Amino acid sequence: MIWKKISVLIPSTLNEEIISDTFMKIGAQGTEIIDDDNNDVKTKINSYFDEDSYRPELVTELRKEIDDLSNYGFNVDGVEIQESSVDESSWENEWKQYYHPVHISHYLTVVPNWVDYQPENKDEHLIVMDPGKSFGTGTHPTTFSCMQALEMILGNAESLYDVGTGSGILSIQARQLGVKNIQAFDLAPEAVEAAKENIKLNPGCEDIEVFENSLLDGVDGKVDVIVANILADVIQQFIPDIESHLNSKGFVILSGIINEKEKLITDQMNEHGFSAIEVLHLKGWSTMICKRTKDIEEQDGAILR
Numbered sequence: 001m002i003w004k005k006i007s008v009l010i011p012s013t014l015n016e017e018i019i020s021d022t023f024m025k026i027g028a029q030g031t032e033i034i035d036d037d038n039n040d041v042k043t044k045i046n047s048y049f050d051e052d053s054y055r056p057e058l059v060t061e062l063r064k065e066i067d068d069l070s071n072y073g074f075n076v077d078g079v080e081i082q083e084s085s086v087d088e089s090s091w092e093n094e095w096k097q098y099y100h101p102v103h104i105s106h107y108l109t110v111v112p113n114w115v116d117y118q119p120e121n122k123d124e125h126l127i128v129m130d131p132g133k134s135f136g137t138g139t140h141p142t143t144f145s146c147m148q149a150l151e152m153i154l155g156n157a158e159s160l161y162d163v164g165t166g167s168g169i170l171s172i173q174a175r176q177l178g179v180k181n182i183q184a185f186d187l188a189p190e191a192v193e194a195a196k197e198n199i200k201l202n203p204g205c206e207d208i209e210v211f212e213n214s215l216l217d218g219v220d221g222k223v224d225v226i227v228a229n230i231l232a233d234v235i236q237q238f239i240p241d242i243e244s245h246l247n248s249k250g251f252v253i254l255s256g257i258i259n260e261k262e263k264l265i266t267d268q269m270n271e272h273g274f275s276a277i278e279v280l281h282l283k284g285w286s287t288m289i290c291k292r293t294k295d296i297e298e299q300d301g302a303i304l305r
Contacts, residue, residue, distance in 0.1 A: 003086050004054045006062065008045045011078040015258065015284060017140055018074060019045045021231065022065040026058055029190045030131070033140070048086070059083055072233055104147045108173065113201055125176045128201040129169060130194075142255045145280040145287035146229045147173055152278070153251045153289060154179060159223035161185070161245065163215055163238065164230035164256075168195030168208070175205045179225070185213040216241045227253040232261040239268050249295050255287040262286040 008019050020031045028047040049058065059081055069076050101117050102110040110127045111117045119126060143166075150170065154177040162171040165184035174182055186192050195210045213219065215228075215238045224247050228238060235254055242252055252274065257265055259281065265288065266276055275296055278289040 001050060001087070004049045004058075005084045005086050006047050006049070006059060007082040007084070008062070008066070009080040009082065010043055010045065013075050013077075014079065016043045016045050017142060017256065017285075018069060018231070019066070019079075022062060022069070023047045024188055024190065025065050026061045027053060027190070029053070029194070032131075102144075104144060105151055108147065108151065108176070110169065127169060127172050127176065129167060129198050130201065131167075141282040141285045142229050142287065143169060145282050145285065146170055146227060146253060146255045149253045149255075149278070149280060149287050149289050150174060150225075150227065151177065153225065153253070157224040157251070159247075160225040160227065161216065161219070161223050163226065163228040164234070165195050165210065166191050166229070168198045168210065170227050170229065171195070171208050171210075172199060172202050172205050174225070174227075175202075175208060181223070182208045183219075183223075184208060184210045185216065185219070186210070187212065187214050216245055219245065221245070222247045223250065225251045225253070227255075229253075229255040232257045232265055235265055236268060239265075239272055242274065243272060243292075246292075249291070249299075252290040253287065254290065255285070257286040257288065259284055259286050262288070 010016065010019055016033045020033065023031050023045065028049070030047065032046045034044050034046070063081060066076050066079055100112070101115060104110060106121070107123050108125050108127070109117070109119070110129055113128050113130050117126065147170065150173055154174065157179050159181040160171070160174045160179045162174070162182065162184040165171055165186045168184055171182050171184045184195055186195065189212055192210050192212045199205045199208050199210070222245055226242060226246055228235060235257065246252065254265060262279065269275065269290055273292055273294070274290045275293040276288045276290050277296060280287040
């Protein structure tokens with residue numbers, strides 16, 4: 001089979017996750033993110049389309065989505081789009097070479113499903129993923145930081161909402177760390193399917209529920225932890241719903257926030273009665289661990305567990 005490969009080359013002023021999101025909007029089922037040898041280009045983001053999913057107008061649609069990013073304050077000058085064809089065997093070898101086991105911490109490693117990896121210590125948990133299915137395999141700063149944040153706060157938590165689940169990796173991690181009741185949500189049907197497939201790869205995760213849904217619209221109930229690894233502009237729409245979905249003394253983890261928009265999110269969270277007790281910074285992105293301000297004050301400080 002011949003696959004169509006669409007590549008977006010971005011300068012150092014733009015982050016790769018933003019482009020991955022635009023790919024998903026035009027129907028891509030996954031992306032690969034690689035460094036480029038060109039000194040003027042920071043990263044190349046590729047996506048592959050088979051005969052059934054490829055349409056000649058995809059490049060035009062992708063260009064429109066990228067140009068629209070300027071309306072949200074992103075500088076898209078210098079972004080290039082390329083198109084080429086590859087046969088199936090070349091495609092499989094090409095993208096698989098960029099994925100390797102990722103050590104999130106001493107206790108957690110993300111492993112591509114084709115790699116025969118043996119834990120390096122007896123306490124190490126493995127998350128098995130198919131990186132070709134969807135974005136969010138532990139390699140991007142936002143996913144990496146979210147996973148570290150979850151490891152910091154998951155102690156006695158019994159329930160969790162994973163908003164914008166993508167590949168399902170955060171839900172799988174939460175189960176590995178002992179959370180019993182987990183529901184995951186994503187607006188993209190491709191992401192929902194990818195999350196379900198990745199959940200099947202991880203024993204003990206079979207009962208994690210995944211729904212096609214916009215944020216927490218129409219969702220009833222409260223949980224101990226809400227995690228949302230989505231872009232800042234979407235988080236702004238989501239913040240007003242947090243209070244009604246979070247148990248007493250619950251945690252909120254927000255990521256996908258470029259450093260420049262951290263204060264914007266912090267101020268809006270404060271307006272709704274929440275404060276950040278820890279903020280992780282990695283490669284231009286912010287991940288916020290938040291609680292209700294009154295809970296922090298009652299506990300006399302930023303108690304993570």
